[in-house]
Amino acid sequence: MNNRFIKVLKGEAVDRPPVWMMRQAGRYLPDYMKLKARYSFFERIETPELATEITVMPVHQVGVDAAILFSDILVIPKVLGIDVELIPGKGPVLDWTVKSESEYKKLNGEDIISRMPTVEACIKMIKAELPDHIPLIGFVGSPWTVFCYMVQGKGSKDFSEAKSFAYNHPSLALKILDKITIATIEYLGHQIDSGVDVFQVFDSWGGLLDRKNYLQFSYPFIKRICDAFPDFPSIVFAKGGWHLLDDLNQLQCNALGLDWTISADYAKSKVSKDKVLQGNLDPSMLLSSDEILVQRTNEMIASFEGHPYVANLGHGILPNIPVEKAKLFIQTVKNYRYS
Structure with missing residues (x-):
C-alpha cells in the first residue's frame, strides 16, 4: 500500500500531508441522510452493504486520503449487555x-466477538470496495469515554455523574474500566484481523x-490498548487534552490527534518528532468564506512544518457543513507542497 497516510505514520517523508476528517462518513453528506431516513443507526453499522456504502462515500465524494470504518464507540456497552438507542435530538x-457492584456483575464480557457477527464481513466488504x-x-472509544456513557446513561456536556462516581467509588470505577478495556482490546484485535490498516482511539x-x-x-487503559498492538499503526486523540500532551507523548502509538485549541507551536514543544501530529482545524472554519478557508488551511x-503531520479537523465535521466546503478543505491540503 503506497500512500501518504501510511507513509507518514511509519516515519517516511511525503510531499504533502495526508488528509481525512473525523466523522467524515456521515451526517453532512446528503446521500448519507437518505440512508439515515430509511435505516436505524445500528442497522447501518451492522449491515455490510450499508456500512460499506457509508464508509466509502467520502472517499469518492470528498476525496479524502483515508476511509474510517462507519461504526460507533458505543458498540462496547451494547456488546457488554447494555442496549443503546440513538434518539434524534437527544443522542x-x-x-x-x-x-453498583450488582450492575457491574451484569456486564457480560465473555466471547464478545460472537455477539458482533458482521464486523468481519463489513470490513472485508469495505476493503474490497x-x-x-x-x-x-x-477505531474504538477510550475506556474512560465509554465509561462516561455507561455511568451517565446518556450524552452530557460535563459528565458530572460519571466523574463524581469515579471520584467517590474509585475501586469500582477501575473494575468497570478494566472490563471495558478487555472488551475493547478484543474488539480492536478483531478489527485488525479483519483487515483495517490503522486504528484510532477516541x-x-x-x-x-x-x-x-x-x-x-x-x-493507564489507553496505554494497555496501545501496548496490546505495539507494531500496528495507531493514533490517540484526546479532545481537550492540551494539559496531557507530556503524558500522551509517552504512549506507544504513532500519532497524537489535536483539537483546535492546541497551537502547533505548543504541540511541537511537547511531542517528540517520532510521533506524528494530527489535526487541528476548527470544524466551524468550514463555514467561512472560500478565501478564508483556503488561507487558514494553508x-x-x-x-x-518540521514535524510529521496529518491534516484533519480538530473534532468531527459538523452536520451543517456544505459538502463543497469539505471538498475545498481536502483539495486545499492536496494542493499544498512542502518546501
Missing part, C-alpha cells in the same frame, strides 16, 4: 447504567479530567 441513551491506495481506519471526554485523575482513570499546514 445516545442507554437502557441501564453501571453504578476501497481503491488500493486508500487505507481503512478502525478519548472524547478525557479532557474533562485534570491530570491527576486522567492518570488514574484514562491514561496556515495550519505551514505551522506544523
